Amino acid sequence: MMKLVKFLVLCALLISTRSFAALDILITQGVDSARPVAVVPFQWQGKGNLPVDISQIITNDLRRSGKFNPIKVASMPQTPSSVQDVNSESWASLGVEGVLIGTISQPEPDRYLVSYSLVDVLQGQMGSDSQLQNGQLVKSSQHVLLSRNGTVTAAQMRQYAHLISDHVYQALTGERGAFLTRIAYVVFNPKATYPYQLRISDYDGYNERVLLRSQQPILSPAWSPDGKQLAYVSMENRRLDIYIQDLHAVNGQPPKRIRLPHYPGINSAPAWSPDGRKMALVLSKDGQPEVYIEDLASGKLKRVTNSRRIDTEPTWSHDGQYVYFSSERGGNPQIYRYAVDSQKITRVSWDGDMNLGAEVAPDDQSIVMVNRTNGEYRIARQDLKTGYLQVLTQTSLDESPSIAPNGSMIIYSTIEHGKQVLALVSTDGRFKATLPARDGDVKAPAWSPFLN
Numbered sequence: 534m535m536k537l538v539k540f541l542v543l544c545a546l547l548i549s550t551r552s553f554a555a556l557d558i559l560i561t562q563g564v565d566s567a568r569p570v571a572v573v574p575f576q577w578q579g580k581g582n583l584p585v586d587i588s589q590i591i592t593n594d595l596r597r598s599g600k601f602n603p604i605k606v607a608s609m610p611q612t613p614s615s616v617q618d619v620n621s622e623s624w625a626s627l628g629v630e631g632v633l634i635g636t637i638s639q640p641e642p643d644r645y646l647v648s649y650s651l652v653d654v655l656q657g658q659m660g661s662d663s664q665l666q667n668g669q670l671v672k673s674s675q676h677v678l679l680s681r682n683g684t685v686t687a688a689q690m691r692q693y694a695h696l697i698s699d700h701v702y703q704a705l706t707g708e709r710g711a712f713l714t715r716i717a718y719v720v721f722n723p724k725a726t727y728p729y730q731l732r733i734s735d736y737d738g739y740n741e742r743v744l745l746r747s748q749q750p751i752l753s754p755a756w757s758p759d760g761k762q763l764a765y766v767s768m769e770n771r772r773l774d775i776y777i778q779d780l781h782a783v784n785g786q787p788p789k790r791i792r793l794p795h796y797p798g799i800n801s802a803p804a805w806s807p808d809g810r811k812m813a814l815v816l817s818k819d820g821q822p823e824v825y826i827e828d829l830a831s832g833k834l835k836r837v838t839n840s841r842r843i844d845t846e847p848t849w850s851h852d853g854q855y856v857y858f859s860s861e862r863g864g865n866p867q868i869y870r871y872a873v874d875s876q877k878i879t880r881v882s883w884d885g886d887m888n889l890g891a892e893v894a895p896d897d898q899s900i901v902m903v904n905r906t907n908g909e910y911r912i913a914r915q916d917l918k919t920g921y922l923q924v925l926t927q928t929s930l931d932e933s934p935s936i937a938p939n940g941s942m943i944i945y946s947t948i949e950h951g952k953q954v955l956a957l958v959s960t961d962g963r964f965k966a967t968l969p970a971r972d973g974d975v976k977a978p979a980w981s982p983f984l985n
Contacts, residue, residue, distance in 0.1 A: 557738060558968050559967050561966055563959065570705070578638040580639075594698035625654050629654055630653070631701070635647060650677055708939055711938050719732075729745075729746070729748070762780060800816060812829055813827075820841070821844075823840075824836075824856065844860045845860075850897050867881075867888050885906040890933060897917075898916065903931060904924060911925070941960060942960065955970075
């Protein structure tokens with residue numbers, strides 16, 4: 534009995550936060566050809582030192598997006614803090630297309646007022662001539678793409694920096710930024726007392742939390758569509774079970790953790806429907822692993838596949854019309870698609886020796902997956918309309934791709950120097966980075982949806 538109690542205690546959920554980055558993003562390719570921008574160090578108008586370097590966080594965010602290459606501070610022709618002081622001609626001479634400036638003041642203890650503006654250098658070059666408004670000449674501000682402010686605490690400052698990055702990214706690209714998001718992943722350290730840990734962190738590795746410590750494997754983390762829950766597979770009861778974990782307290786109550794009904798054999802690969810009401814999963818209760826859809830409210834099961842071959846790794850399209858999955862029904866694993874309305878199943882992937890582990894892009898126009906060709910496992914993207922397949926990576930034993938909610942980047946697991954690490958690649962294959970961990974092997978990454 535004591536051993537059982539000890540085991541359950543060891544598997545209890547823990548909420549521990551670290552301020553440093555457990556994952557350090559190291560860019561390996563793609564910055565030199567990105568668009569030059571400038572993030573001028575925000576002017577600090579208070580006393581002492583700031584708790585967080587907002588300008589540096591924004592600079593890192595934009596560089597890691599793969600689309601921008603912020604110039605070095607030492608190369609800046611000026612360091613203005615107001616729109617009126619920005620000399621567009623001097624920035625244009627460096628090829629810079631956008632200049633972000635800002636100020637930070639402290640109106641009261643632990644309250645920081647952050648004001649920032651984004652200047653379009655091209656529009657500024659064309660001239661910000663005065664215009665007649667209400668009978669008075671006022672200077673045009675068409676070259677100012679953003680002008681905002683907000684008050685935050687020291688603890689909120691890093692998140693606010695990511696929010697500014699999101700706004701800048703959207704202003705310059707027309708697409709929503711994904712810096713204010715999180716990733717979930719599994720860390721395995723055979724030397725630790727509890728070798729398996731389920732963790733979440735900001736996309737850049739900061740603010741890490743340990744959700745579960747266990748002596749048994751943890752698999753397949755999957756975010757709910759609203760980002761408030763995480764589903765995963767745990768073997769803590771010496772069998773494969775699917776759990777759903779609340780990530781935050783609700784109405785003052787501790788975060789809940791529930792186990793989905795267990796069926797004989799395999800219970801694995803949870804995937805939320807876009808409305809959060811259903812879960813696609815893999816069960817082997819009737820023999821071979823097959824894909825099912827479970828109504829989370831009623832627990833009612835609907836069988837999706839019946840091929841007598843292994844069907845696994847379901848994932849939903851974002852419009853909820855299809856469930857994609859990996860299947861051996863044609864011999865080697867390939868990607869198939871189940872139409873929810875017609876219940877028709879069609880094969881999607883054809884190139885290479887095998888394809889597996891698909892995830893659908895946010896626009897439902899393409900999928901990313903693991904492609905094996907000539908024995909090499911790579912991350913690839915396939916256009917669903919044309920069937921064109923583009924291999925994106927050249928690393929080793931790539932697996933478990935997960936797409937950022939804006940469709941710009943893919944996080945996946947790979948091997949580097951004999952260790953399992955996370956890596957990033959842009960969806961066009963141009964930008965690449967690795968996220969080596971401080972401890973253990975890191976695998977099974979899952980990128981969160983957009984978060985408020």
